[in-house]
Amino acid sequence: MRRLGPTLAAFFSALTVATTQLPARGQQPAPADPRVANHLAGWERTMGALVNFSAKFELVRTDNVFKKERHYEGSVLCMKPNYALLAINSTSDKSDYESFLSNGKSVYHYDTPKKTITEFKLNAAGAADNLMLEFLGGMKAADAQKRFRMQVLSDDAAKDPNYVILAIEPLLARDKQEFLQARLALLAPTNVARLPAYLPATVWLQQPNGNTELWKLKNHTTNSPGVDTKYFEFKGPIQGWQFQQAPAAPPRP
DSSP states (O other): OOOOOTTTTTTOOOOOOOOOOOOTTTTTOOOOOOHHHHHHHHHHHHHHHSSSEEEEEEEEEEEEETTTEEEEEEEEEEEEETTEEEEESSSSOOOOEEEEEEEESEEEEEEEEETTEEEEEOOSSSSSSSSSHHTTTTOOOOHHHHHHHEEEEEOOOOTTTSSEHHHEOSSSSSHHHTOSSEEEEEEETTTTTOTTTTEEEEEEEEETOOOEEEEEEEEEEOOOOOGGGGGGGGOOOOOEEEEESSOOOOOOO
């Protein structure tokens, strides 16, 4: 099935910057940039204060071989500790639609072209190594630094008051299966919209096959009243669709 890349993932602008290099095998990683640690601490505070989060987004998927772009739009709604609803719609083909639902016990993938619903059971901790759910649950800054090599590309408020931009590369084998490199733009504490600092704004990522995804988030809302578990209830199989269970861990939107 199609996987969607890291941290909600999603979400970030196209940034043409040189990619950082991982240390050679056996070589110790360079000391963490204190600016990275400072921004991760701010991100951890923001995520720790969230009860729920929602946003609209635009998504562009680019094929590495044919350089063909596919355009999508959609929305995401998340609630702690591990509830999520993600919908992705093609802007040119109404039949190209998929969604993900996490009800705290399982992740359900709705694939409209195939007319299938695939259930991925969560583990006892409710995450099953799912980056999106770990992100929502408030992945600790220290854990993020163990899993990813990060570099600050831009955080000068005088030049750009709206965004803190990071380059990210995975260090663990399981994360390298999801993406090779990413550019992440978080809302800066000085953002002119006065939205909570360190919410995700845009993300560009490159997958192992060379394909790229560009996510742009908008209309952020946080801690909206009235959002509860009923928003994330699984309604059961759809008539005419095939319902199936997957033995593997859930996908990582």
